[in-house]
Each structure stands twice: as structure tokens, then as C-alpha cells.
Amino acid sequence: MDKDFQSAYQEEHSKLLLTLEEVDAQLKRLTDIPVYTGHDFTEQVLEAGREQQRQTLTKSAREPYFGRLDFAEGEQGERRPLYIGKVGVGKTEIDEEPLVVDWRAPVASLFYSFTGGEEIAEYEAPEGIVQGLVFLKRNLVIRQRMLERLADTYDRESSEPVVTDEFLVYRLGENKDNKLRDIVSTIQAEQDRIIRAAKNTALIIQGVAGSGKTTVALHRLAFLLYQYQEQVSAERMIIFAPNHMFLDYISEVLPELGVGDIQQSTFADWAQQLLESDIRLVPQSETYEEWFETTTRPDVSDATPSRYKGSLAFMELLQQYVGLLEQHSVPEQDFSPWDGKVLTREQILEWYNVEYRPYPLARRKERVLARLHRWIEMELKQAPSEAIRKERRKKAAQREKSYAAKWPRYEPIALYKQLFKAGKSAVTAEQLEEIWSQLPAGMLKAVSTELKKDRIRDEDLPALVYIHTLLHEMDSKHRFDHVVIDEAQDFSPFHVALLNQYVRGGSFTILGDLSQGIHAYRGVHDWQEMSSLFNSEQTDYFPLTRSYRSTMEIIEFANIILEHGVRNGITAVPVFRSGDPVRLLECPAPQRVEVIAQRWQELQAKEFRTSAILTRTLHEARELHEQLTAAGLDLHLIDGGKATYQGGHSILPVYLSKGLEFDAVLLTDVDQAHYHDDPWDARLLYVGCTRALHELWLLCGEKLPDYVRQPQLESVEV
Ligand SMILES: Nc1ncnc2c1ncn2[C@@H]1O[C@H](COP(=O)(O)OP(=O)(O)OP(=O)(O)O)[C@@H](O)[C@H]1O
Numbered sequence: 213m214d215k216d217f218q219s220a221y222q223e224e225h226s227k228l229l230l231t232l233e234e235v236d237a238q239l240k241r242l243t244d245i246p247v248y249t250g251h252d253f254t255e256q257v258l259e260a261g262r263e264q265q266r267q268t269l270t271k272s273a274r275e276p277y278f279g280r281l282d283f284a285e286g287e288q289g290e291r292r293p294l295y296i297g298k299v300g301v302g303k304t305e306i307d308e309e310p311l312v313v314d315w316r317a318p319v320a321s322l323f324y325s326f327t328g329g330e331e332i333a334e335y336e337a338p339e340g341i342v343q344g345l346v347f348l349k350r351n352l353v354i355r356q357r358m359l360e361r362l363a364d365t366y367d368r369e370s371s372e373p374v375v376t377d378e379f380l381v382y383r384l385g386e387n388k389d390n391k392l393r394d395i396v397s398t399i400q401a402e403q404d405r406i407i408r409a410a411k412n413t414a415l416i417i418q419g420v421a422g423s424g425k426t427t428v429a430l431h432r433l434a435f436l437l438y439q440y441q442e443q444v445s446a447e448r449m450i451i452f453a454p455n456h457m458f459l460d461y462i463s464e465v466l467p468e469l470g471v472g473d474i475q476q477s478t479f480a481d482w483a484q485q486l487l488e489s490d491i492r493l494v495p496q497s498e499t500y501e502e503w504f505e506t507t508t509r510p511d512v513s514d515a516t517p518s519r520y521k522g523s524l525a526f527m528e529l530l531q532q533y534v535g536l537l538e539q540h541s542v543p544e545q546d547f548s549p550w551d552g553k554v555l556t557r558e559q560i561l562e563w564y565n566v567e568y569r570p571y572p573l574a575r576r577k578e579r580v581l582a583r584l585h586r587w588i589e590m591e592l593k594q595a596p597s598e599a600i601r602k603e604r605r606k607k608a609a610q611r612e613k614s615y616a617a618k619w620p621r622y623e624p625i626a627l628y629k630q631l632f633k634a635g636k637s638a639v640t641a642e643q644l645e646e647i648w649s650q651l652p653a654g655m656l657k658a659v660s661t662e663l664k665k666d667r668i669r670d671e672d673l674p675a676l677v678y679i680h681t682l683l684h685e686m687d688s689k690h691r692f693d694h695v696v697i698d699e700a701q702d703f704s705p706f707h708v709a710l711l712n713q714y715v716r717g718g719s720f721t722i723l724g725d726l727s728q729g730i731h732a733y734r735g736v737h738d739w740q741e742m743s744s745l746f747n748s749e750q751t752d753y754f755p756l757t758r759s760y761r762s763t764m765e766i767i768e769f770a771n772i773i774l775e776h777g778v779r780n781g782i783t784a785v786p787v788f789r790s791g792d793p794v795r796l797l798e799c800p801a802p803q804r805v806e807v808i809a810q811r812w813q814e815l816q817a818k819e820f821r822t823s824a825i826l827t828r829t830l831h832e833a834r835e836l837h838e839q840l841t842a843a844g845l846d847l848h849l850i851d852g853g854k855a856t857y858q859g860g861h862s863i864l865p866v867y868l869s870k871g872l873e874f875d876a877v878l879l880t881d882v883d884q885a886h887y888h889d890d891p892w893d894a895r896l897l898y899v900g901c902t903r904a905l906h907e908l909w910l911l912c913g914e915k916l917p918d919y920v921r922q923p924q925l926e927s928v929e930v
Contacts (some may be wrong), residue, residue, distance in 0.1 A: 221362055224280075224352060227295075228359050231276050234311055235301055239269040268299045271470065275354045276301065277312050278397035281323045282347035283333075291347050296320045298396055299470055315396045316438040322346060324404035328366050351379040351397060381789045384760055387821045387875050388905060390859025391464040395427050406754050407432045411440050411694065412717035414751040416739050418726065420784035421770070421902035422761025425723040426462055426871065429696045432721055434469040436694055444693035446473035451696040453478065455496075456855035458698075458871045479707060483673040486690060487624060487680055494662075494669045497830075497852055503733060504867045505829045507885070509892065510733075515652035517659055518733040521671040522704020529650055530675055533631055534682040536639045537573060542580075543618035549588050549608035560584070574622040574683040581616055588612065624679040628672070632660040671734060674706045681713060691716055699871060700724035700742070702735040709745050718750050727774055727781040728902075730867055730895050759784035759902070761873055763791030766908050769922060770901040777894020777919030784902075793926040794901075796882075797911045804880070804913060805836070809843045811878065811909060816861070820875035820907075825863040826900045828886040836880065837863045866900040877904035883914040894919050 243266060248259040277297035284291045292309065300314030313320050318337045326333050326346050334343045347368045353361035363379040364370070380398045399407065406428050409415055415432075419425040429451070436444055451474065453459050459476045466474055475482075484491055499518075503509060512519065520526055542564050547555040560580060568579045588608045595601035620627075620638045630637045633656065637644055648656050662669070668676075692715045697703055701724035712718060722742055729735050736742060743751045759767050767786035774781030799807045808825065815823055825840075827833040830851055837849040840863070850864035857872070866879070879900045887893040897920065901908055910920070 217362070220350075220364070221359070224350075224362055225359050228276070228354065228357075231295070231301075231311060232273065232357055235269055235273045235276055238301070239266065239273060242266050242269065268470065269301065272297060272299055272301050272312065274356060278352055278354070279323050280348065280350040280352060281320075281326075283319070283322060283344055284347065285342060285344040289344055291345075293348070294319060294323075296323050298394070298468070314438065315399075316435045318342075321404060321408060323349065324399045325401050326366070327401055330368075353397075377787060380760075380787065384787060384789050384905075387819075388873060389821050390461075390857065392427060392430075392462045394431070394465050394468045395424065396431070396469070399428075399431065400424075400758070400760075402754075402756060402758070403428045403431075406721075406756075407435050408439075409752060409754075411436055411444070411719050412750070414712075414718050414720040414722065414743070414746045415754060416700075416743055416751065417721070417723040417754045417756060418739055418782065419723060419756030420759050420782060421725060421728060421899070422759040422767075422784070422873070423725075423756035424760055425725070425756065426698055427465065428756075429698060429721045429723055430462065430465040431469065433474055433694065433696065434466065434471045436719075437471055446471060447475065448691065448693040449695075450475040450477060450482070450692055451698065452482070452703075453698045454702065454871065455852070457850070457852075457857045460855060461857040461872060479703070480670050480673060483677045487676055489625065491625065491668050491676075492666070493673075494667050496670065499669070499733070500830070500852065500867065503731065504865065504896075505831055507888070512732045515655070516733060517652075517655050518669070518671045519704075520652050520655060521675060522706045522734055524705050524709060525650075526675065527678060527706045527709060529647060530631075530678055531682065533639070533647055534573070534627075534679060536643050537620060537622075537627070540639055541573065541577060541620055543615065545618075547584065547611070547615050549591065549611055550604045551607075553591060555584065555587060572683055572685055575685050577619050577622065581612075581619070584615075585612065622683045624676045624683070625668070627679055628676055629663045632656060632663050671704075674704065674710050678706075678710050681710070686713070690714055692719075694719040694721070696721045696723070698723055699728075700736075701726050701729040702731050704734060705736065705741045705745060708742055712745060718746055725782070727778060727895060728870060728899050730870070730892065730899060732892055755782075757782075757785050758787060760787055761905055762786070762902060762908075763789050763906060765791055765793050765924070766901060766904050769794040769908070769924065770898055772922050773894055773898045773901065773919050777889075777917070778891045778898065781895070781898065791906050793924060794908045794910065796916075796925045796927050797909060798927060799911065799913060801913045804911070805839045805843060808836070808878065808880065808911065809840060809845055812840070812845055815876050815878070815907065815909075818876070818907075822859050822874045823861050823876040824869065824872075824874040824878070824903065826866040826869055826877060826879045826903070827863065828866060828881050828896075830865045830868070832881065833863050833865045866896050869903050870899055873903050873905055875905050876907040876909070877901070878909040878911060880911045882910040882912045882916060882920060884917050885914060887917045887920075889918060893917070 242262055245262060248255045277295040279296040280293055281296065282291050282293045295312050296315050297312040298315060300310055300317065301312040303310050318335055321335045322333055326349060332343050333346045334341050346366065348364065349366040351363045351365060352359065365379055383398050403424055406415060406417060417425055433449055437446055453462065453476065455478060463476065466472070480493060514520065514523065542557065542561055544557070546557050547560065563580050563583055564576060568576045571579060592601055592605055595604055627638060631647065695711055695715050697720065700722045708722065726738065739753065743753060764786040767784050771783040774783050797807055797811065825836065825847065827836055833849060837847060840847055847861050847863045848858050850862050850868055852868050877900065882897065887897050
């Protein structure tokens with residue numbers, strides 16, 4: 213240990229002891245106050261505040277901070293060390309400075325944005341831009357109250373004042389456990405810009421595999437809650453992710469950042485909840501079966517029903533359709549509550565078309581019928597005797613009921629079915645013909661056949677929610693302060709345009725990777741399709757090109773698949789973290805199970821916490837899982853049906869591995885029979901390769917796809 217390091221270590225060790233002493237003392241003062249359980253509202257609020265503080269300090273008492281930044285404000289300012297932690301801790305009785313600065317505080321942004329150099333550094337504070345000099349940037353690893361590691365990434369007074377990625381590389385080299393983790397101690401400048409971007413912006417992030425998109429989006433939510441605490445609340449923020457298993461996989465980041473209550477959902481769950489109907493959707497597995505489980509995929513174009521259903525053209529068409537319903541709502545007849553009394557249709561139309569015009573259709577119907585009811589009550593008052601009133605009331609109740617039944621039912625599923633001829637129409641035949649003429653050829657037949665069998669797919673949900681939204685007043689409880697869309701390349705413009713109606717101020721974080729767009733039957737071709745939904749001043753685009761997950765060898769290998777297989781894929785820049793070469797096991801089919809089992813045991817000996825065997829199809833994953841289990845391997849099969857992510861050692865089809873990561877990955881059947889010479893298969897393989905952090909093995913029995921044959925692929929004897 214060199215002398216400088218030793219003295220730095222001593223200094224930090226002493227500082228840690230002092231900090232822990234103060235945190236413990238603050239915590240003790242709070243825990244000594246008896247918990248208030250009474251009914252006084254003011255006391256309850258105070259107690260909630262104390263409880264929050266207790267939790268914060270308990271967290272802080274384990275790992276109070278992870279970084280130190282020495283900063284001198286202005287030209288003559290005094291150099292002050294700032295300790296930065298996951299949660300802030302207030303000042304001591306004698307100090308002016310907070311004991312620990314929250315990582316989201318304005319001054320802490322310097323810790324992330326400062327990338328070295330002699331120049332003046334600056335950060336944006338509420339009072340304006342603050343400038344000054346950075347003297348030291350130090351990473352500290354504290355675990356369970358012990359200082360485990362110290363690394364200076366910048367020291368102005370050292371002879372070599374260079375910033376290195378050494379600490380980042382150390383963190384990236386660690387094995388991963390079962391869940392995605394926070395990255396507060398190593399957020400990179402380009403990620404920090406996204407995290408701290410202004411709230412009322414639709415951020416579109418194109419990030420290569422492993423660039424930290426999901427992680428950054430979660431940190432951004434924590435930042436927004438801190439920075440805009442008066443304007444946003446956690447319950448009004450939502451993350452949309454592709455499936456429940458993925459939601460489970462990311463579920464620990466926000467609690468770790470001290471954030472709770474943010475909604476985490478799939479679009480399908482959210483839509484169903486909003487529609488208040490328990491639609492039995494065609495299972496995802498059926499769509500996957502059609503698309504991924506065959507070697508010949510169906511042809512897809514923008515006119516394919518699943519894609520067209522995500523288009524803005526379809527959204528407009530639905531608006532036209534619901535607009536037409538307006539003309540057909542009021543029943544043709546006058547209303548007569550009892551013989552001899554009439555409320556003319558003209559009068560009802562006056563209410564409908566003039567007085568209640570501003571309301572959406574379903575509300576208008578409600579209002580008109582309520583008005584009609586009040587009219588009956590008024591008329592009943594004129595009855596000459598109590599007996600006649602009673603008689604009339606009885607009659608009126610029956611007629612009111614049957615009159616109400618003549619109005620259309622504003623029920624999104626029924627109306628959607630009617631649009632596709634799968635039910636009695638609420639508009640005229642000519643009007644329907646006119647709408648159908650705008651549909652792509654073949655769509656009417658295909659969709660009506662499905663709907664007649666009650667087969668509603670995920671892709672129908674934006675339409676159903678949109679019809680619901682057009683018909684009903686939007687309930688403010690459904691409005692969001694911020695929406696995150698993960699794997700947004702699989703969302704359609706219709707999804708986003710629809711969600712935009714549910715978000716205050718267009719506050720979005722939309723993240724994805726076009727190179728990982730493996731679902732050709734949905735999603736976007738480019739980000740322009742999303743950004744064009746917002747005003748140009750309201751949207752911002754951020755590319756993330758550095759990949760933090762995998763070693764250089766893996767990234768370079770995966771990049772070539774993109775270049776040769778996808779041709780226009782966006783390639784990744786690796787962080788300088790070197791590992792083993794990507795290895796190829798060539799083995800004939802009869803030896804396959806034996807070879808996999810043997811390599812698998814070898815991998816396990818390296819004590820990786822997570823690893824995966826990725827097959828081309830679910831069918832193969834099931835079969836291989838059975839064979840490997842019989843050979844004594846302990847692997848979980850991931851088949852898309854589970855809501856939780858177990859981690860550990862898994863076997864799954866490559867298309868279900870999207871979003872996940874493993875210390876080691878073994879891809880089976882990497883041959884021309886399984887991965888054709890087409891961009892969709894190349895993308896699948898790209899997704900598979902980029903799941904690996906440290907080791908990647910390919911297994912092949914026949915000819916390798918051309919886009920995989922690369923000189924750096926190391927063949928291993930079996
Ligand atoms: N600044 C960072 N410091 C340390 N680790 C990081 C950093 N950024 C990303 N990572 C790590 O890189 C890995 C990939 O992150 P994440 O899953 O968020 O990326 P992604 O872009 O969503 O990936 P993909 O699109 O491939 O699913 C995670 O293990 C994450 O912890």
C-alpha cells in the first residue's frame with residue numbers, strides 16, 4: 213500500500229467513524245420518541261415525517277455514502293469535502309454543511325458530470341449556475357459500516373490528474389445477483405444528463421444493449437420525485453414494461469433508492485384496469501408461437517393487422533367512427549312517459565346537441581337521461597290527484613327504462629366488434645363501408661373472424677382504451693405525472709399518442725433499442741415515429757452508445773452480428789473491461805446434451821451467481837431442460853408463464869431473455885437451420901449474446917450463420 217493511499221484510507225476511516233457516530237445519534241434521538249398512534253392529524257403528520265427520517269437514517273447507518281467530492285465555490289472559495297450518499301443526512305449541531313448530500317441534490321450532479329480537467333466546473337442550482345473548482349473525486353465502497361475500498365478518479369494535486377474508469381470497471385466486473393441493482397455510485401455523465409433532464413419533456417432514449425436504459429429510467433424517477441416534490445407524486449408515476457417477470461426483475465431498484473409506490477405495470481394490465489373489464493386476451497405465447505417457434509415467419513408489412521392496429525391512421529379512423537356514433541345516439545321517437553304527455557325528440561336533441569355538447573358521448577347520454585328524469589318529476593307534480601300521480605309514476609318508470617334501452621350502449625368492446633362487423637352496428641351500413649374502405653386489404657376479414665370468436669389481442673388494447681377515452685370523461689385519478697416506457701421499440705405510435713392523453717405535461721421517458729426490435733409484427737421502425745407525436749420543443753433525444761454490461765470481447769462479437777446480419781444496426785462501444793474470448797463448441801447432435809452438461813458444470817465451478825442456456829425456441833428449451841435435468845443439472849425453465857424472476861441458473865428461449873442479464877450465457881444451436889440469413893434472426897442472436905456479462909459460449913452442430921463466423925471466435929475441442 214503506498215503512503216498516499218494509506219493516509220487517504222486513514223482519513224476516510226476516521227471520517228466514516230465520525231459519520232456513523234452522528235447518524236447513530238440522530239437515529240437514537242428519533243427512536244427515543246414514542247411512536248404516536250393517536251388520532252390528532254397534526255401529530256400523525258409529524259409521526260409520518262419521523263418514521264420517514266428513521267428509515268432514511270437506518271439506511272444511512274449501513275452505508276452512509278459512496279463518494280466524496282472536494283469543491284471550492286467561485287474563484288476564492290474554500291475547498292470543502294462533500295460526501296454523497298443514497299440518502300441525505302442533515303447537519304450536525306456544529307457543522308454548516310449537511311453530513312451527507314443526497315445524490316439527487318444539485319451539487320451532487322458535479323460528482324457525475326465532472327470528467328476531469330483543470331477548467332472551471334459548474335452545476336445548476338435553484339439560485340442559478342454555480343461555478344468553482346473540483347479538487348478531488350473519490351469513490352468509496354462501504355458495506356455494513358466498513359470501509360472496503362477507496363479509489364480516486366480525480367485528484368487535482370496529484371501528478372497524474374486523470375480520470376479513469378478503474379472504479380467503474382471494478383463494479384462492472386462483479387458478479388450479478390438475481391435482480392437489477394442501482395448504480396448511484398457510478399452513474400456516468402451521459403446517463404446523468406438523462407436522469408436530471410427537465411420533467412416536462414418527452415425523452416426518447418436509443419440505447420444499445422447494456423447501456424443502462426432501464427437502470428437510468430428508474431434513477432430518473434427517483435430524481436423527479438426529489439426535484440419536483442411539490443409537483444409529482446410516486447403513485448402518479450408509472451413504468452410500463454413488457455411482462456411481469458421483467459417487472460419482478462427490476463423491482464428492487466426503486467426501494468433501494470428509497471422510492472416506493474410507483475406503479476409498475478404492463479400496458480395490457482393497465483388497459484384492462486382502466487376498461488374495468490376482465491378481457492381474456494389471446495395469450496402472448498400464441499403470438500410468440502406464430503412468430504418465434506417456426507423457422508418460416510409470416511410476412512409482415514405496415515398493412516399487417518397487428519402493425520396497422522398500432523398506427524396513427526387507425527387511431528384517426530376510430531375517432532371518425534366514434535364521431536359518427538354521435539349522430540345515431542338519440543332514439544328516433546319522442547318520449548311519452550304516460551299517455552297524453554310527450555317530450556319531443558326535438559327537445560331532447562336540443563339538450564343533447566346544445567346544452568350537453570361539451571361532454572363526451574357517454575356523459576352526454578347520462579346527462580340527457582338524468583334531465584329526462586327530472587322532467588318527469590316536474591310533470592308528475594302537475595298530477596291532479598295522488599292516485600293519478602302514483603299511476604303515472606309507475607307507467608313513467610317502465611317507459612323511461614325502455615327509452616334508455618334504445619340508446620346505444622357505449623361499451624368499447626361491443627363498439628369495436630361492431631366496427632369489424634362482429635355485432636349489430638351502431639352506425640349506418642354506408643358509414644361502415646366508408647370506414648372499411650380506409651382499412652388495408654384483408655384486415656376487415658382477418659379481424660372480424662378473430663373478434664367473432666372473442667379473440668382480443670394485446671394489439672387491440674390501444675383501440676379499446678381509445679374508444680373508452682373518447683366516450684367517457686377522463687377521470688383525473690387516471691392521470692399520470694410521468695410515464696416510463698421500457699422496451700419502447702415494441703410500442704406503437706398509437707400506444708404513445710394514447711398515453712400522452714393520460715400524462716400531464718407530456719412528461720415521458722421512452723427508452724429502447726431498435727437493434728433489439730425482434731417483434732416485427734409490432735413496434736416502431738425509427739424513433740422519429742415517436743418524436744413526431746410531440747412538439748419539437750417538448751421532446752429530446754438521447755443516444756446511449758456505451759455498453760456497461762458485457763466485456764469488450766462480447767460486445768465486439770455482438771457488434772459484428774449487427775453489422776453483418778442486421779446491416780443497419782446501431783453498434784455499441786464497450787467499456788474497457790476485458791474478459792475471455794467468445795468461445796465456440798462445435799459438436800454433432802448426438803453429443804449435444806453431454807457437451808452442454810459438461811461445459812455447464814465447468815461454468816458452475818466459477819461460482820457465477822447467474823447463468824443461462826438460451827435456445828432458439830421454447831419447444832427446444834423444454835426438451836433440453838428435461839434432458840439436462842435427467843443428466844443431473846439444476847436449471848429453472850423460463851417459459852414466459854411466470855410472474856417472478858428466480859435468477860440463478862436458467863434455461864429459456866432467446867426471445868424471452870430480452871431485458872435480462874446473466875454472468876455467463878451458453879447459446880445453443882447457433883447454426884443456419886436455426887438462425888437464418890435474415891435481420892430478424894440476426895437480431896435475436898444479438899439479443900442473446902448481449903445478455904452475457906462475463907462469458908459467452910456458442911454451441912453449434914452444423915454450419916454457422918455467416919454473420920457469426922468471425923476470426924476472434926475461439927473454437928474449443930469437445
Ligand atoms: N453507470 C453504470 N455503472 C455500473 N453499472 C452500470 C452502469 N450503467 C449500466 N450498468 C449496468 O449495466 C447493466 C445493463 O443495464 P440495463 O439492464 O439497465 O441496460 P439496458 O440498456 O436496459 O439493457 P438491454 O437493453 O440490453 O436490456 C446492468 O447490470 C447495470 O447495472
